[in-house]
Amino acid sequence: MSTPSVHSHTYTLTAAQCCAQREMPPAQTVQRIIEVATEHADLLGVGYRTLSLGGCLWVLSRVALEMNRYPAVGETFTINTWIENFNRHFSQRNFDITSADGTVLGYARTIWVAIDMTTRRPANLSSISAIASTVIDRPCPIAPPSKIHPVTEASIVNDYTIRVADIDFNRHLTSSRYVELVIDQMDLDFYDAHFVSRLEIEYRRETHYGSNVAVSSALSADGRTITTTISQIGRAHV
Amino acid sequence: MSTPSVHSHTYTLTAAQCCAQREMPPAQTVQRIIEVATEHADLLGVGYRTLSLGGCLWVLSRVALEMNRYPAVGETFTINTWIENFNRHFSQRNFDITSADGTVLGYARTIWVAIDMTTRRPANLSSISAIASTVIDRPCPIAPPSKIHPVTEASIVNDYTIRVADIDFNRHLTSSRYVELVIDQMDLDFYDAHFVSRLEIEYRRETHYGSNVAVSSALSADGRTITTTISQIGRAHV
Numbered sequence: 001m002s003t004p005s006v007h008s009h010t011y012t013l014t015a016a017q018c019c020a021q022r023e024m025p026p027a028q029t030v031q032r033i034i035e036v037a038t039e040h041a042d043l044l045g046v047g048y049r050t051l052s053l054g055g056c057l058w059v060l061s062r063v064a065l066e067m068n069r070y071p072a073v074g075e076t077f078t079i080n081t082w083i084e085n086f087n088r089h090f091s092q093r094n095f096d097i098t099s100a101d102g103t104v105l106g107y108a109r110t111i112w113v114a115i116d117m118t119t120r121r122p123a124n125l126s127s128i129s130a131i132a133s134t135v136i137d138r139p140c141p142i143a144p145p146s147k148i149h150p151v152t153e154a155s156i157v158n159d160y161t162i163r164v165a166d167i168d169f170n171r172h173l174t175s176s177r178y179v180e181l182v183i184d185q186m187d188l189d190f191y192d193a194h195f196v197s198r199l200e201i202e203y204r205r206e207t208h209y210g211s212n213v214a215v216s217s218a219l220s221a222d223g224r225t226i227t228t229t230i231s232q233i234g235r236a237h238v
Numbered sequence: 239m240s241t242p243s244v245h246s247h248t249y250t251l252t253a254a255q256c257c258a259q260r261e262m263p264p265a266q267t268v269q270r271i272i273e274v275a276t277e278h279a280d281l282l283g284v285g286y287r288t289l290s291l292g293g294c295l296w297v298l299s300r301v302a303l304e305m306n307r308y309p310a311v312g313e314t315f316t317i318n319t320w321i322e323n324f325n326r327h328f329s330q331r332n333f334d335i336t337s338a339d340g341t342v343l344g345y346a347r348t349i350w351v352a353i354d355m356t357t358r359r360p361a362n363l364s365s366i367s368a369i370a371s372t373v374i375d376r377p378c379p380i381a382p383p384s385k386i387h388p389v390t391e392a393s394i395v396n397d398y399t400i401r402v403a404d405i406d407f408n409r410h411l412t413s414s415r416y417v418e419l420v421i422d423q424m425d426l427d428f429y430d431a432h433f434v435s436r437l438e439i440e441y442r443r444e445t446h447y448g449s450n451v452a453v454s455s456a457l458s459a460d461g462r463t464i465t466t467t468i469s470q471i472g473r474a475h476v
Contacts, residue, residue: 014276015286016269016414018407020447027403031254038252042312048253049312073407074280074287164426165265165418169256169311176254180403188402188447209258209426 005136007040023070027179056123066142067106094140151229154216173207243374245278261308265417294361300383305344332378389467392454411445
């Protein structure tokens, strides 16, 4: 029995899962993408359970998400994922999100890096070649993650101290909470008037419990792009 | 075709959904409970879509959750829900959470109040009697929500300003974020050493975007019970 090259998960968005704009918020979209990726990796035998036997784990390194629209309240939608490429150090996994009638709502590209649990340095997954047969050439017509330059002249700066509910399985800041910290740089009126059509993230360092971070944002000249850097400014006494 | 008295949803807990203790965190447990309740209400024809036609909606008023243990990483578990009681103003909906082999991991009791969308005052659901046939007498052997007294002598006080990612469909603070604010009153070491066996919440007022709240906690003399009050202390200039 072989695991399919494309793994799918169908969800129905409940009211309690919606943001104020009555659709799936970007942070939850990223969370769902991670969920579906995890399920597929488990099915392929390259998930947490298998990698942890060799002292390794996958960490999400890059995300590019591009949405025509987000799923709406009560809507049933499907996230499909497949592997575009991989080697012993990372894998490139793509996604599309479709409505019940098959319309594409959006696409995502992600890059996952295998690290050693102890050293937190890149690992070498010698046995990963077994998944080569699942790689497929399915279209994901959005630009790959671009180079993100750290914000130097920030017009919006907020401090945040990492708390218990922000910490995940790996004892670092959850991937979706990063997205929320970025989203929270703008106010509610902004999101009533604007649509987040593309979101890119580069996870560079692990952020731990009690860390105090500065969230710094700069707007592009045309006002259409917001770049945000989350940087550690110290460890709070907690 | 009649809707079953007991509605069930089976989940598998991925690593990215776990808290630092590698299990389902309390806030996510509450979120899943709300999700499953919403699904059942929709199936019964008393969900958001139907109530909104009459200008009403359900809001969660009380929760009592009691867990023997929380679902662990990779574990498949099922949440079952049923209506114990209802009238024109509120409904009492119970839950059990079971592991794949049928062991009960925990129980929850919730009280939902129907309110008028415009006035935000209790509504009168005259047509609700149609669900009477679905009420069942299934055991939920945990104490109902008790009377929670506001904290007067707090030993832990934190301020928090409600941000975009904290706001839901109804434009108030999300039910699960309330739980996170309560959880975040203690530190990570505390949760490594202690288990949240029972959690009770009473949602009294709606908290809106930009509100500044004080989260105040007091410990009982035996150190086994933490009572927390979230109270609005002003509206921030955002």
